[in-house]
Amino acid sequence: MSQSLEGVRVLDLSRLLPGGFCSLLLADFGAEVLKVEDTGMGDYIRWSPPYYEGAEESSRSALFLALNRNKRSIRLNLKTDEGKEVLLKLVREHDVVLESFRPGVLDRLGVGYERMREENPQLVYCAITGYGQDGPLRDRSGHDMNYLGLVGLLGLTGERDGPPVQSSAQIADIGGGALMAAFGILAALRSGKGQVVDVSMADGALSWLAMVAARYFADGAVPQRGKLELAGGLICYRPYACSDGHVTLGALEPKFWQAWCRGVGREDLIEKQFEAPGSDAHAEVERIFLERTRDEWTAFASQHDCCLEPVLDLGEALDSELVRAREMVVELDQNGVPVKQLGIPVKLSETPGSVRMPGPALGEHTREVLESLGYSAEDVSRLEEAGAVAGPPVGQQGSFLA
Numbered sequence: 001m002s003q004s005l006e007g008v009r010v011l012d013l014s015r016l017l018p019g020g021f022c023s024l025l026l027a028d029f030g031a032e033v034l035k036v037e038d039t040g041m042g043d044y045i046r047w048s049p050p051y052y053e054g055a056e057e058s059s060r061s062a063l064f065l066a067l068n069r070n071k072r073s074i075r076l077n078l079k080t081d082e083g084k085e086v087l088l089k090l091v092r093e094h095d096v097v098l099e100s101f102r103p104g105v106l107d108r109l110g111v112g113y114e115r116m117r118e119e120n121p122q123l124v125y126c127a128i129t130g131y132g133q134d135g136p137l138r139d140r141s142g143h144d145m146n147y148l149g150l151v152g153l154l155g156l157t158g159e160r161d162g163p164p165v166q167s168s169a170q171i172a173d174i175g176g177g178a179l180m181a182a183f184g185i186l187a188a189l190r191s192g193k194g195q196v197v198d199v200s201m202a203d204g205a206l207s208w209l210a211m212v213a214a215r216y217f218a219d220g221a222v223p224q225r226g227k228l229e230l231a232g233g234l235i236c237y238r239p240y241a242c243s244d245g246h247v248t249l250g251a252l253e254p255k256f257w258q259a260w261c262r263g264v265g266r267e268d269l270i271e272k273q274f275e276a277p278g279s280d281a282h283a284e285v286e287r288i289f290l291e292r293t294r295d296e297w298t299a300f301a302s303q304h305d306c307c308l309e310p311v312l313d314l315g316e317a318l319d320s321e322l323v324r325a326r327e328m329v330v331e332l333d334q335n336g337v338p339v340k341q342l343g344i345p346v347k348l349s350e351t352p353g354s355v356r357m358p359g360p361a362l363g364e365h366t367r368e369v370l371e372s373l374g375y376s377a378e379d380v381s382r383l384e385e386a387g388a389v390a391g392p393p394v395g396q397q398g399s400f401l402a
Contacts, residue, residue, distance in 0.1 A: 003030025004351040008189065011036055011090055012071070014100035015043045017170060018128045018177035018201065020067035023098055025182045027070035028344050028353040034094070034369065035068065035360065036087065039077040039390040042362045043068075055337045058362035058393060065334060066341050068359040074370075075363035075390040082388035084111050089373050091116045091123060096185055100128045103138045113196055124188040125196050128177045132200035144201070147172035151206040160226025160233075160277070176204025226277070235282045236273045239311060240289040247289065247297045250307035263304035264288055334358040366391045 008031040012023040020043070027033040037043055043064065051060040059065065074090075077083040088111065091097065097116060099106060106112040113125045130147055131137035148154040148171060149164070158165035177199060184197035206213075212223055227233045229252075236251045251257040257273045266288065272281035292300070294310045301308040312320065318329055328343040332355050344353040366389055370380045383389045 002351055003354065004348060005029045005031040008032070008096065009094040010034070010096040010098060011087075011094045012098045013106075014098050014128065016045050016100070017067065018173045018181070019098055019100040020045065021174055021178035022126075022128070022181040022185075023071065024067050024069070025178070025346075026096075026185070028355070029346075029348075029351075030353075031096075033071040034090070034365070035071050035073040036090070037073055037075050037362060039075045039083075039387065042073070042075065046362060052334060052337050052339055055334050055339075056361045056392075057395070059334065059359050059364075060337075062339075065339055065359040069332060069341065069355055070357050071360055072357075072365040072369070073360035073363055074366045077388050077390075078106075078109050078111060080386065080388040082383055082386055084109065086370065086373070086383070086389060087111055088116065088119050090369075091119045093373070094120070095122070095189065096124045096126065098126045098128070098181065098185070102141075103127070103129060103133050117194060120194070122192075122194040124185055124194060126181050126185050126188075126199060127196065128181050128199045128201065130200065131202050133196070133198045135200075137202075142201075144170045144172045147176065147202040147205050151202050151209070153205055153209060156209075156212070156223060156225050156228060156231060158225050158232075160224065162226065164225065171208065172201040172205040175208060176206075177201040180204040180207075233276060234273075235275050235277060235279065235285055238277065240286060242289050242297055243291065243293050245294040246311035247294060248309050248311060249289075250309075252307070256306045259304045260306035260308065263300060263306065330355050332358055361392050363391045363393065 005026055008026065010023055010026055010031050010033045012019060012033055013036045014020060014023070023033045035043065041047060042058065045067065046058050046061055046064045048061050048063045050062050052062060052065070053060075076086055078087060104112075107114075116123055116125060127133060129138070130142035131140060145154065145166060153171065154164045154166070157167065180203075181197065181199045184199055188195050188197050212228065215221075216223060230237060232238060234252075236249065236257045239246050239248050249260065251260050251273075254273065258270050261267055261269045266284075269281060269284065272279070275281045289297070297308060298310050317323060323329055326343070328345070329340055330343045331338055331340050333339075335358060339358070344355075346353065367380050370383070370389065371377070375383070380389070384391065
């Protein structure tokens with residue numbers, strides 16, 4: 001069966017999560033993704049525990065494997081002229097370059113966008129950074145939480161009068177970076193014009209506040225943590241403790257709130273739907289939820305259509321009927337070692353994504369790729385001896401935190 005992105009060739013120079021997740025999406029739908037890694041430890045996430053015992057040393061990290069199926073790997077030393085020459089030859093053969101260095105790094109190495117464009121005018125060059133290719137913070141370091149803090153999202157997350165609460169998922173890295181980059185790449189490819197796709201994780205995360213910002217622009221009132229309607233400000237739309245855990249009540253529309261109130265025999269609460277936490281009505285709703293177990297509330301929700309669901313831990317979620325039915329856990333063979341991963345979240349009816357290849361060992365495909373570019377076996381050996389390229393490491397180990 002054909003795939004949507006067959007024929008699209010991507011050079012992925014990025015490391016860690018944002019770029020890795022972006023190219024994973026492209027690879028799962030058929031793009032040919034080649035990871036370009038350095039001749040040292042490569043993508044740092046290769047060395048992040050936990051590890052799968054029995055797997056090859058550089059491709060045994062569960063975190064690395066989660067982001068790098070369906071990809072190949074080559075090792076280049078871009079501080080050497082020969083390594084840069086190989087990269088530019090690859091650029092001629094590829095449609096997309098993806099990188100996540102700070103702005104200007106590849107320019108200083110002599111292989112930035114303008115130099116690559118000389119080799120391939122149609123090249124789509126996507127750069128994922130914290131703060132973009134221009135602006136006052138372009139050169140500043142940062143991580144997911146920093147971006148969320150600067151764009152106002154972190155400050156709005158949590159209970160009123162409580163501290164900001166960190167999300168367990170990387171909102172800026174994935175939602176503001178990886179997804180925006182994948183969209184930008186596809187939009188640029190569709191345009192038919194070679195161009196730069198400038199993705200700022202801060203910009204992308206800020207866009208998640210589209211409706212919150214729209215209200216501020218209209219009425220000038222600065223929103224406060226815990227007071228937004230969809231972030232803890234209404235008693236009808238909150239998580240609640242039950243006798244043995246937690247549940248979520250998302251009864252935003254009156255019909256759902258009425259169904260909950262009638263289901264618990266408290267029609268007197270119907271008119272209290274949009275009261276704020278801390279009210280007498282809120283205290284009463286909290287008391288009602290504590291009277292039943294999580295399973296009892298789940299059974300209640302099957303009888304009363306009120307947008308009520310249990311709060312599951314990750315183990316429960318991954319083993320749930322929903323996740324199994326949607327094939328959101330898959331198992332692949334990592335060179336003889338069974339590895340479970342999350343599945344493909346977008347389901348296409350005619351050209352679906354697929355899991356075709358295990359994650360690559362560091363430099364696993366160096367010789368194969370170089371020979372496809374016309375290098376002879378003797379040429380490859382010479383480049384290896386010169387330190388311009390490298391194949392799979394022998395006994396090499398790294399540390400994610402080194």
